[in-house]
Amino acid sequence: MTILRIKDLKCQYHTETGAINAVDGISFGIEKGEILGIVGESGSGKTTIALSVMGLLPGNAKMSGEIRYNDTEISGLPEHEKDAIRWKDISIVFQNSLEVLNPVMKVGMQVCEPMVSHNGLSTREATQRCSELFHMVGLDPVWMDAYPHQLSGGMRQRVLLAMALSCEPKVLILDEVTSSLDAVARKEIRELLLNLQMRHGYSMIMISHDITFISSIASRMIVLYAGRVVETGAMKEVVTSPRHPYTRGLINSTPDIFIYKDMWGIAGDSPSGDDYAGCPFSSRCTQSIDICRKISPELTRCNDGREIACHRGGIVTLLTASNLMFRYDLLDGNSLQAVGGVDLDVMEGEVLAIVGQTGSGKSTLAHILAGIVHPDTGEVSFLNGKVHGGHNGHAFGGIQIVFQDPFSSVSSRFTVLDAVREPLDINNIGDQEERLNMSKHALELVRLPFSDAFLATYCSELSGGQRQRVALARAMVMKPKLLIADEITSALDVSTAANVLRLLKGLQNTNGFTMIYISHALHLTLKIADRIAVMKSGKIVELGNTHDVMLTPQNEYTKKLVDSRIGLSNGTRQEQTI
Amino acid sequence: MTVALHPRGLLRMLSRMGNILSKFSIEGKVGTIGLLVFILMAIFAPLFAIHPPAKITGDSLEPPGADHLLGTDELGMDIWSQICYGARMSLVIGLAVACIAGFGGGALGILAGYRGGSVDQALMRVIDVTMALPSFPLLIVISAFLGPSILGIIIILVLFSWAKPARIARSQTLSVKSQAYITAARHFGGKPFYILKRHIFPEILPILIVSLIGISSYAIIAEAGLAFLGLGDPTSKSWGMMLNYAVHFSAIYFTPYWLWWLVPPLLALIILLLCLAFISRDLERVLDPKLRDRRGEG
Numbered sequence: 001m002t003i004l005r006i007k008d009l010k011c012q013y014h015t016e017t018g019a020i021n022a023v024d025g026i027s028f029g030i031e032k033g034e035i036l037g038i039v040g041e042s043g044s045g046k047t048t049i050a051l052s053v054m055g056l057l058p059g060n061a062k063m064s065g066e067i068r069y070n071d072t073e074i075s076g077l078p079e080h081e082k083d084a085i086r087w088k089d090i091s092i093v094f095q096n097s098l099e100v101l102n103p104v105m106k107v108g109m110q111v112c113e114p115m116v117s118h119n120g121l122s123t124r125e126a127t128q129r130c131s132e133l134f135h136m137v138g139l140d141p142v143w144m145d146a147y148p149h150q151l152s153g154g155m156r157q158r159v160l161l162a163m164a165l166s167c168e169p170k171v172l173i174l175d176e177v178t179s180s181l182d183a184v185a186r187k188e189i190r191e192l193l194l195n196l197q198m199r200h201g202y203s204m205i206m207i208s209h210d211i212t213f214i215s216s217i218a219s220r221m222i223v224l225y226a227g228r229v230v231e232t233g234a235m236k237e238v239v240t241s242p243r244h245p246y247t248r249g250l251i252n253s254t255p256d257i258f259i260y261k262d263m264w265g266i267a268g269d270s271p272s273g274d275d276y277a278g279c280p281f282s283s284r285c286t287q288s289i290d291i292c293r294k295i296s297p298e299l300t301r302c303n304d305g306r307e308i309a310c311h312r313g314g315i316v317t318l319l320t321a322s323n324l325m326f327r328y329d330l331l332d333g334n335s336l337q338a339v340g341g342v343d344l345d346v347m348e349g350e351v352l353a354i355v356g357q358t359g360s361g362k363s364t365l366a367h368i369l370a371g372i373v374h375p376d377t378g379e380v381s382f383l384n385g386k387v388h389g390g391h392n393g394h395a396f397g398g399i400q401i402v403f404q405d406p407f408s409s410v411s412s413r414f415t416v417l418d419a420v421r422e423p424l425d426i427n428n429i430g431d432q433e434e435r436l437n438m439s440k441h442a443l444e445l446v447r448l449p450f451s452d453a454f455l456a457t458y459c460s461e462l463s464g465g466q467r468q469r470v471a472l473a474r475a476m477v478m479k480p481k482l483l484i485a486d487e488i489t490s491a492l493d494v495s496t497a498a499n500v501l502r503l504l505k506g507l508q509n510t511n512g513f514t515m516i517y518i519s520h521a522l523h524l525t526l527k528i529a530d531r532i533a534v535m536k537s538g539k540i541v542e543l544g545n546t547h548d549v550m551l552t553p554q555n556e557y558t559k560k561l562v563d564s565r566i567g568l569s570n571g572t573r574q575e576q577t578i
Numbered sequence: 579m580t581v582a583l584h585p586r587g588l589l590r591m592l593s594r595m596g597n598i599l600s601k602f603s604i605e606g607k608v609g610t611i612g613l614l615v616f617i618l619m620a621i622f623a624p625l626f627a628i629h630p631p632a633k634i635t636g637d638s639l640e641p642p643g644a645d646h647l648l649g650t651d652e653l654g655m656d657i658w659s660q661i662c663y664g665a666r667m668s669l670v671i672g673l674a675v676a677c678i679a680g681f682g683g684g685a686l687g688i689l690a691g692y693r694g695g696s697v698d699q700a701l702m703r704v705i706d707v708t709m710a711l712p713s714f715p716l717l718i719v720i721s722a723f724l725g726p727s728i729l730g731i732i733i734i735l736v737l738f739s740w741a742k743p744a745r746i747a748r749s750q751t752l753s754v755k756s757q758a759y760i761t762a763a764r765h766f767g768g769k770p771f772y773i774l775k776r777h778i779f780p781e782i783l784p785i786l787i788v789s790l791i792g793i794s795s796y797a798i799i800a801e802a803g804l805a806f807l808g809l810g811d812p813t814s815k816s817w818g819m820m821l822n823y824a825v826h827f828s829a830i831y832f833t834p835y836w837l838w839w840l841v842p843p844l845l846a847l848i849i850l851l852l853c854l855a856f857i858s859r860d861l862e863r864v865l866d867p868k869l870r871d872r873r874g875e876g
Contacts, residue, residue, distance in 0.1 A: 372765055394767035401765060403758035411759045413780055423766035471762075478766070 003203050004053070004090070004171050005029040009065035011048050011057070011227075022048040024227040025065075027299075030171070035197065035204045037218030037235065039211050039250065045227040046207045047095075050175045053205075054092050055082040069171070087114045091169040093160050095176040100160060101148040107156075108134075108144025111163045118167050133162040138192060154185035158192075165196065172197075173205045178213050190217055212256045215239050223247045226280035229299050231314075233306035240545050243306060243314035245349060246281045252530070264509045279311065286349040286512030287316055318482060318514050319346040319369065319387075319399075323378035326364055326538075338364040339375065340538035346482070346514060351505070353517045353525035353546070355561065356535030363404070365535070366486045366518045370401040382482065393478065394427050400475035404487040406467040410474070412460035416443070419459055420474045442477040445507060446470075465496035469503070476507065483508070484516045489524070501528060522561045526550055534558045602860045609856030616850055620665040627659030631815045642838050649838040651820075652827060657838055660815050661846050667816040668850065671728065671801045672794035675735040680790040683740030684747040688778060691751030692770065701744070708741040714800070721804055726811040731804060735797045743789045750782045784865035791858040795851050802847055817843040 011023035023045040030036045040046050051057045053067055055075065067075040074085055094100045102110055111133060112126035121129065131141035137158040148156060157177060164172060174193070178186045194217060197204055208214050214221065214235075221238045223231040223246065231244040242248040249266035268284035279285070282292040291311050299309040308314045326339040338361040346352050356362045367373040369380055371387040380387035382399060392399040403409040410419045420439040424430060430438065440450040446469040448454065459467055468488055475483060485504060489497035505528040508515045519525050525532060525546075532549045534542040534557065542555040553559045599610065619626055629635040629646070634654040642649045648657035690701040717734055724730045754760065754777065763773055804810055805818025812819070820843040830836045 370765065372761055391767055393765040401762070403762065405758060408758040409762065411757075411777060411781075422763060422768075426763065426766045426768045426772060474762070 001032050002029040003032045003070060004205075005066075005068045006049070006053070007066040007068070009049065009052060009067065010063065011045070011052055012062045013058075014060045014062065019062075021227055022061075023052070026224075026227070026229055028222055028229070028232065030203050030205060032170075033197075033201050033203055034220065035206065035218045037214035037221045038205060038207045038224060039209065039214055039221060040224030041209055041250070043226075044224040046209075046224055047175055048227075049224075050092060050173045050205070050207055053090060053173060054086060055079075056092075084118070087118050087164075087167040087169065089169055090171040090173065091164040091167065092173040092175060093157075093164045093177050095179060101156065103148055105147075106145050107148055107151065107159045108141075111144075111159065111166055114163065115166045129166070130162070133166055134158075136165070136196065137162045138188070153180050154182075154188070157181060157185070157189060161189075161192070165200075168200065169202055171203045171205065173207065175207045176209070177206075178208065178210055186213065193217065211239070211250055211254050223250065228280060228296075228309060229307070230281065230309045231307065232299075233304075237304075237306065240548070243302075243308050244281075244310055245285050245287060245315055248315065248349070248530075249284075264505065267510045267512065279309075286514075287312055315350070316348045317345050318348045319380065319382045320344070321369060321378065321380045324365070324368055324375045324380070325377045326361075326368060326373065326375050328364075337538050339368060342378075342538070342540055344369075344533065344540065344543075346516060349512055349514055350530040351508060351515045351517060351528050353519060353529035353532045354535055354540075355519055355522045355525055355532055357520055360535045361538040362518045362520075362535050363486055364538075366401065366484050366516065369516065370399050370484050372401070393423070396429075396479040397481045398478065399482045399484065400478050400480035401484040401486060402468070402471050402475050402488050405491055406464040406471065406488075407491075409471040410459045410467055412458065414459050415456050416448075416459060416462070416470055417455040419470050420477055423474060423478050438477050439473070442473040443470075445476050445511075446473045446503060448473065463496075465492050465500060468492060468496075468500055472500075472504070472507075476511075479511075480513055482514045482516065484518070486518045487520070490520065497524075504528070522550075523565055534561065598861070598864050601864045605856040606860030609853040609860070612849060612853035613857060616665050616853070617669065619662050620669045623659070623662040623666055627656065627662040629656040629659050631655060631659040631663040632813075639835050639839075641834070648842050651823065651839055657820075657842055660820055661817070661842055663815040664817040664820060664843065665846065665850075667728075667814060668798045668801065668847070671732060671735070672798040674732050675739060675797035676790045676794035678732070679736045679740040679793050680743045680786055682736070683742070683744035684782065684786045686740070687744035687747030687749075688751045688774065688782065690744075691748040692755060692774060692778065698748070701748070705741045705745050708738070709745075711738070713738040714803070717800060717804065718807065718809065721809045726809060728811060728814065731801055731810070735800055739793045739796060743786055743793070746785055746789055747782050750785055751778055754778050754781045784861075788858060788862045788865060791854055791861065795854045795858070798847070798851065798854075817847050 006029070007027045009023055009026045010021070013020045013022055026045075026049065028036070038046055038049065048057070048061075052063050052075070055077075057063060063075065065075070066073060069085060069089060074082065077085075101107065108127065108130050111130045112123065115121045115126045115129060116123065127144075130144060134141045134144060139155060139158050139162070143151065143155065143159075148159075151159065161177070178189060181189060190213065193204070204218075206214050206218050218235050221233065221235045222229055223238070223244065225246050231238060231242065231247045233243075238247060239251060242251055246266070253265045266284055278291070278293045278295055279288070279297050282288040285292065289312065295311070297309045297311045299307050301307050302314075321342060321344040324339050324342040324344075325337070328336045328338050330336055340361075342365060354362045354365060364373060368375045369387070371380070371392050374388055382392055387399070393401075414422070417436070417439055420442055421435045424435045424438060429435070439455075443450040443454075448466065448469050459470060462470065468491075472488070488504070489500050492500060501524065504515070504517075507513075508528075517525060517529060522532070522534075529546045531544065532542075532546050533540045534549065534555065536557045542549060542553065542558045549558060550562060553562050599607070602610065632655065635656055636646050636650045636654045638650065638652050638654045640646050640650040640654070646656050646658065648661070650656055651660070686701060690698040717738060720734050721731060724734070760773060760777055763777060768776075801810070801816065802818030802821070805816050806821045806825075808822055810816060810819050810822070821840065824830060824836065824840040824843070827835065827839070830840065
């Protein structure tokens with residue numbers, strides 16, 4: 001049963017400089033006893049939603065739309081009727097800050113106040129109830145006589161929670177309750193909230209930018225961006241396989257969901273005010289097309305209950321490979337099945353790592369995907385065109401590949417400039433001047449100098465790391481949509497490899513291309529990959545979210561790979577030998 | 579096209595040549611200077627030689643003196659001017675054979691290596707056969723059959739010397755072809771012509787040049803040998819022809835004539851070949867791709 005339903009909620013703040021759309025047509029409902037999470041960056045309109053449900057919007061706000069509580073439209077009610085619903089039916093826990101509590105009033109009194117005014121309790125009854133509430137939220141009732149500034153942040157948060165629970169509400173809204181808490185206090189509050197919710201069975205709306213906290217507690221999630229819903233769905237599915245590019249970016253920016261991965265923010269800034277048309281995320285989106293900049297997408301329901309607002313139906317599939325087979329003929333007349341029936345989808349904007357031991361066919365697979373090697377059977381399609389027979393490396397926005405060996409990936413006879421501008425020369429892109437500028441820009445991207453002296457240096461005079469960067473710059477100069485990096489760090493020493501890897505991921509993050517990263521080092525790819533495909537003897541034996549593959553490997557071979565990590569020795573063995 | 583003819587490219591080539599020269603050992607430098615002297619001698623033969631080579635300008639068998647620097651032969655022709663003009667003959671034949679056999683064979687080898695398949699197989703068998711043939715005896719038979727002419731000699735020498743550069747070029751092409759940067763260039767859309775011109779040919783050129791020098795020494799010896807055996811053009815002035823005439827002069831060793839008639843062409847031949855050998859040895863050392871690559875890695 002839907003206890004609270006919000007339909008087409010719009011909210012505008014009028015300021016001296018103009019109107020700001022804080023919430024722009026949001027609809028959702030919450031079931032009885034459900035925990036709903038609303039996630040978004042700051043400024044996405046989360047708090048405005050909470051305030052409009054509570055009827056506590058400031059005077060300069062203009063609201064439209066429907067808010068129904070148990071079939072009663074509450075947004076249009078007169079103030080005293082709203083007041084009756086507030087606290088008793090719907091209550092809110094505000095973000096913990098000193099201003100929320102009255103600094104000159106004892107906290108116990110402040111908790112008692114709504115009980116006296118809403119439930120008609122006497123002061124004594126209220127004090128009695130207050131001490132129960134303090135017990136409930138894990139505070140010693142002696143603190144009832146304290147002033148807010150005497151309490152710690154976590155304690156104040158508990159006081160606010162006690163206050164919100166004082167009238168036994170049916171719906172509890174929690175607005176950024178954890179943002180000012182330390183990790184330990186945050187965890188305690190989480191346990192507390194879950195326990196209380198289980199005991200009392202109220203519905204909860206958790207509003208936060210803290211996707212980790214929300215994902216640990218809510219069962220359903222709404223992702224907000226610039227006052228609009230971009231994705232909704234069951235929590236686990238949204239987190240493990242986000243469909244909207246923004247949701248994915250948000251998850252990638254969060255350090256403790258996938259603990260192995262490095263975090264990377266979403267490139268660009270969210271739009272402010274009304275200076276955009278079309279999809280609000282289009283300026284930061286890696287897959288935006290013309291329509292995204294003109295028309296704003298509607299939230300549409302997919303067949304599995306997820307809702308996504310995206311013209312392209314969420315994250316699109318960039319490359320599809322089906323039933324790829326490739327066999328090498330060996331000299332002794334035998335043949336080697338290097339790739340034996342690989343099916344693979346690569347999503348727009350993701351980093352897919354293909355991991356396997358030497359000889360598992362991963363490089364051959366990379367070459368097939370790039371269109372360099374023709375598979376015996378099966379086909380690869382890229383942006384709905386066939387890879388083989390096509391010219392994917394010949395123009396901007398195609399597929400580029402960077403090879404393993406830095407010393408053979410660029411010719412020693414070439415100067416840096418010759419090497420970087422080679423693809424432009426071959427394809428006659430731009431005039432001499434433009435080619436020079438594009439090459440310089442590409443070198444700048446890979447953090448190499450682009451002075452005339454460096455441009456005239458022969459590649460044979462560069463170090464391995466530098467040459468690999470030149471090879472990378474040369475791929476970047478073609479502005480690829482898909483970059484295949486074939487073991488590009490395996491020939492480099494650890495420090496150079498770390499630098500190149502971070503550079504690569506940084507480029508991927510800011511330029512928004514898709515990357516297939518081929519490596520034999522599982523633990524290295526964990527740092528950058530969104531998904532991992534484990535390859536053995538020409539077959540993909542396991543494919544999944546990086547986190548799942550690492551923590552709960554399904555396949556025996558994957559388990560072996562995961563266990564192949566050599567840990568730090570604790571020195572006991574040495575002592576024994578002495 | 580523009581790359582090869584670009585003034586910057588030319589300048590770069592010259593500076594590279596200077597670079598290579600600076601890495602030569604003393605023998606190599608001496609060889610280079612010697613070769614330059616011979617080349618100048620050949621080009622400006624009319625200036626160096628006081629007398630025309632094929633005219634009787636003095637008495638028969640005059641000893642070296644002020645008028646005839648190295649004396650005269652039996653017909654009274656000036657030996658020094660014959661040496662000068664003979665240098666022309668040796669160098670022209672050496673250069674022509676080296677260029678035609680070296681670049682022609684090289685081109686065939688590159689083509690075979692790049693195309694692979696049946697073209698490659700066919701060429702390899704032809705190369706095997708050519709290299710297995712005993713070249714000098716055949717040379718003698720064929721040139722005796724064709725009669726004495728410079729063009730004939732060049733053609734025959736080319737036929738016997740193209741196989742080695744072709745084989746070298748083929749194997750080098752095979753190894754260069756598998757490099758990742760060729761794959762990359764092809765992935766960027768480079769056509770075969772582009773790849774051959776921009777990547778493979780420049781890569782193979784140094785090795786080809788080394789073998790070119792080897793071929794030219796071989797051609798010079800072969801020409802001199804044929805002429806010495808009397809299979810050369812009797813009217814041409816070549817060192818081999820001079821030797822032929824000198825040794826056929828009855829009882830030359832009982833006279834002092836061999837000192838100025840037989841020794842100068844022999845010395846000229848030996849010195850030229852030594853110069854070429856020195857250069858070849860040093861070039862091989864400097865241009866060796868393995869040595870170069872190791873430098874790149876360091």
